[in-house]
Amino acid sequence: MSRAIPGRRLPFWPLTAVLTLASVVSVVLSLAFGSERIPVGEVVTAVTDRLTGEAPGTWDIIVWELRLPRALMAVVVGAGLAVAGAGMQTLVRNPLADPFLLGISSGASVGATAAITTGFLGGFGIYAVSTGALLGAIGSALLVYLVATAQGGLTPLRLVLSGVVLSSGLSSVASFLVFLSGDPRAAQSVMFWMLGSVGGATWEKLWIPAFLVIVLAIGMLAIHRWLDALAAGSDTAAALGVNVAALRTILFIGLAVLVGVLVAVSGGIGFVGLIVPHAARLVVGARHRVLLPVAALGGGVFLLWVDVLARLAVRPQEIPLGVVTGAIGAPLFLLLMGRGQYKFGGER
Template identity: 35%
Template sequence: MNKKSIKDSTPMYIGVVLTLLVILVGSIMISVTLGSAKISVSEVYKVLGYKVLGIKAYSEYSSGPMHDVVWIIRFPRVVLAIAIGMSLSISGVVMQAIVKNPLADPYILGISSGASLGATFAIMLGFGAILGGNFVGVMAFIGALLVSFGVLLLANIKGSATSSKLILAGMALSAVCSSFSNFIIYIANDKTGMQTVSYWLLGSLAGAKWETDIIILPIVIIACLFFWSRYRVLNLMLLGDDVSITLGTDLHKPRHIYLIITSIMIGLSVYCAGVIGFVGLIIPHAVRMIFGTDHKKLIPISALVGSIFMIFADALSRIIIPNSEMPIGILISMVGAPVFIYLMVKRSYGFGGVE
């Protein structure tokens, strides 16, 4: 079957989605068994059998060290990996449609720099300490949202926001946030704080907890379903403002709404796992090369592929160094950058992979 038929074939699309769902379930089961603690596969599944399925025969695993490792440490990480992978992938898809750039990712509009500035304020100067033990993540979340609103405000000065104005506003605010972050780090002269900021900015799922999982996962799923239902508008964004207005659709309001929703998703991801880049760039672009630019297919496939990718990336970050853990941001960049370069060399640049 040629590339065009793969893109346009509904049975093929359904088969791919079902296959990815099976792979996702398998990835979850494999990932939970991996880690530095030596626990057999049967014991892992018995804990999950009791906690998830309520199998009474496994009630002996309702507590104890094995229960804690599997249910309190590993499984929340897998759930968070699914939420983060889905969030960043879909945010990348939407951002690329908003700015009409297939190489854009969720951080091109300065959202990453805003989160970094918020975290730097919290770690180096103690801002937001009254917000509780997770105040660093909360400040990063606030920083991401404030920069998003700032981008919208700047882009709407002297006329409605366009994709070009959004990119320029994002680049400007990103430079401002980075400058302030570096200034704070310089004047604080706190080596411990600098190490904390650096490690936090590299991203990690080690802080996964059920309390945060049950918040971020439903929100991300609802956001993905929302964007899936708006695939026609996202397709129009690729055509540009002039064409969409000719077709009777003004993209000004949807562009604002979509940017705010993606900013919330990214802010929650930053809150739960720090700054993890590249996922929103490589996943949508790779999926688009195979299945085309139709967001009706692109969104669900990207969400599933992003979740699977993040699960295995987190599992590898836990086992690649014995008795230690590599920040997932480093690992993703090491793996993702060569893959992306390969895709760029093998395929033509642009939406859909065929120009």
């Protein structure tokens, strides 16, 4: 099991309190940034007027209807990807695992690309791309599950190999659909979606991913001892009385549904689910009881400020979030690793 050097871990409760406060402050501050700069005082007034039922002010539409759902969606997606990444790394016991390891992102790309390039699911209107992505994600997860179980069960090796192979195949299908379309605008839309954005967030789109993130995080915390045992190895978990096969199946289904929904509402935002769980292990250790809350809070704050930077860097255009997460996350994680020893699965 991965862990930071004993004695260098940060205390859990103070860190959780700081991250919670940082999340609230970050959401409020982020509402001030965009194509139109709004004073923080006006932001607070606009939010409090809505909450208290006062007459809406000048900035009400921009703050409440446009920026606040986007900020909350960034927090939800960042937290969900971090939790899913931690769960995936435990499921397959692989430090390179991320939420998209099982081909879910590639399957979603096929569904979204079909919706963009062919008009598939056009009857769903503005939800056509999200619906196509969700159907593709669920289909790819089901395919991985069937392939792995047909070969003998959801072992880490079968999951990794099945996911990687199917991911490559589905990515080629998405690329072929773009090639057939012959429309440069469609190709650009597909590329932007694949790299991720929360620009289309609305209050209606927010509650489903938020609900799933909360439910899965609470569920994983409820079985944190089983997850700790699974992270130590299937033999160790079985010796401790854990039903390894059932636990893997439940974890696989939960992660597949969560990642499918997150990809459907935000596209393929990479790197968050890979680096944030490792960073959380570096500062609080590998026990899931402390790892999951810190990873969720850290992932939410991280992606929120990534979204702010993506909006401001080349105004009035926006940079896809996947570009920014990779540019910031890679050197940040290398810096964290360079500050101390790190172990995962017994490997230093």
